Amino acid sequence: MKMVFLGPPGAGKGTVAAKAKDYYSIPHISTGDLFRNNIKNETELGKQVKAILASGSLVPDSITIEMVRQRIAEPDCEKGFILDGFPRTIAQADALADMVELDAVVNFVISNEEVVERLSGRRMCPSTGRIYHVKFNPPKVEGKDDETGEDLIQRDDDKPEAILHRLDVYAEQTEPLINYYREKGILKDVLTSNSMNPDKVFEATKAILK
Numbered sequence: 001m002k003m004v005f006l007g008p009p010g011a012g013k014g015t016v017a018a019k020a021k022d023y024y025s026i027p028h029i030s031t032g033d034l035f036r037n038n039i040k041n042e043t044e045l046g047k048q049v050k051a052i053l054a055s056g057s058l059v060p061d062s063i064t065i066e067m068v069r070q071r072i073a074e075p076d077c078e079k080g081f082i083l084d085g086f087p088r089t090i091a092q093a094d095a096l097a098d099m100v101e102l103d104a105v106v107n108f109v110i111s112n113e114e115v116v117e118r119l120s121g122r123r124m125c126p127s128t129g130r131i132y133h134v135k136f137n138p139p140k141v142e143g144k145d146d147e148t149g150e151d152l153i154q155r156d157d158d159k160p161e162a163i164l165h166r167l168d169v170y171a172e173q174t175e176p177l178i179n180y181y182r183e184k185g186i187l188k189d190v191l192t193s194n195s196m197n198p199d200k201v202f203e204a205t206k207a208i209l210k
């Protein structure tokens with residue numbers, strides 16, 4: 001199954017993808033995580049994109065498309081994959097269409113107010129990318145990752161200044177992809193809200209993909 005998870009930042013794409021990858025036995029490819037790993041490892045790519053990520057703007061299409069092209073050419077992607085956070089522009093979607101034929105695009109729908117509440121409370125394990133929320137999905141021990149015990153961090157771009165900018169970027173550049181994929185007949189909406197726990201959203205996703 002070759003899938004894209006679409007939706008604004010904080011819609012729960014990464015959290016659901018982490019569950020779906022085990023269920024469908026396919027890799028979860030988060031372009032945000034790939035960039036963050038490059039930044040952490042201080043690679044050339046990481047140095048190029050560090051300031052862009054901190055501001056909440058998009059990395060140029062050429063860089064992002066090439067990174068995804070290489071990743072999905074790896075053997076573990078043969079049977080399928082979940083792309084989380086890619087594509088984010090029409091140009092990226094066109095490039096992806098030249099690489100593979102998608103089976104489904106899941107569009108996670110959530111209001112802007114709920115997104116702000118989610119992003120500002122989001123915490124992440126720096127080494128695994130595992131995601132928590134102080135209120136909606138807290139770790140077993142406050143401030144610590146459930147499996148590694150590491151201190152959780154708040155992403156720079158989950159701080160208030162960057163959140164609003166990311167929502168603008170989403171509305172301008174990424175939202176047009178909803179119609180792009182709806183017209184292709186492969187878009188499936190999953191309505192989410194802060195009162196739905198991640199397991200419930202995953203159940204809704206599985207049901208819609210059946």
Ligand code: AMP
Binds near residue numbers: 009058060087
């Ligand atoms: P995310 O973890 O998906 O919220 O992504 C974090 C940041 O990585 C974004 O705000 C962008 O700066 C960058 N990024 C991730 N995916 C893409 C993409 N498909 N195109 C451009 N920039 C991206």
